[in-house]
Amino acid sequence: MYIELDASQRDIPQIAFKKPRHSNLIKKSELALYSESRILLRALEARVNEYQGILEQQVITMLEDKDQGLNEYLTNVYQEVTQDWQSQQNEWFKCAELEFARHLEQQQEMLEEIKRDLKQSIAMAIERRFSSLNQSETLITYLTEVLHNEMDDQLRELNITKNYHENGVLLTIESEDSVISIDTQNIVNELRVSLGLL
Numbered sequence: 001m002y003i004e005l006d007a008s009q010r011d012i013p014q015i016a017f018k019k020p021r022h023s024n025l026i027k028k029s030e031l032a033l034y035s036e037s038r039i040l041l042r043a044l045e046a047r048v049n050e051y052q053g054i055l056e057q058q059v060i061t062m063l064e065d066k067d068q069g070l071n072e073y074l075t076n077v078y079q080e081v082t083q084d085w086q087s088q089q090n091e092w093f094k095c096a097e098l099e100f101a102r103h104l105e106q107q108q109e110m111l112e113e114i115k116r117d118l119k120q121s122i123a124m125a126i127e128r129r130f131s132s133l134n135q136s137e138t139l140i141t142y143l144t145e146v147l148h149n150e151m152d153d154q155l156r157e158l159n160i161t162k163n164y165h166e167n168g169v170l171l172t173i174e175s176e177d178s179v180i181s182i183d184t185q186n187i188v189n190e191l192r193v194s195l196g197l198l
Contacts (some may be wrong), residue, residue: 143171151175
């Protein structure tokens, strides 16, 4: 028995081997083969869809794994860069602190040198003043007044002798009861000791 196909059914894809035809008639056995082929094709399409879903899920899982791995890698790289930067900062601060300490020490040494020079200059200036003070008439006049006061010589009746020597003047006042002597050299030496020059 044969079935006649109309023109619209001729576009149905053929799965079986194409046989030479000289008419538009088809056998029932060929139609059954066609139906089985259609069922097989649908099963294959379902299997392809299933595999495609599995493949898509595997791709998504792979992408998620890659994304997680990339995030972990970037996190590790960021931590390494941060640690390197922190180490560089610490090294920079350490070097800056050492450099600052070195400059501070240099400034301290310069200040100490200036203080020593200033102290030496002051000591030399005072020493020059002391050298001229040994035989200073102003000092001799002052000490003369001191001797008169020590002897209660309000009227200045007692005589004061002045003995000049190389380092100063020895002033002596004498009464019936006592003798008092003052040497300008001793006074100048006491001043030197009090100022730390000796």
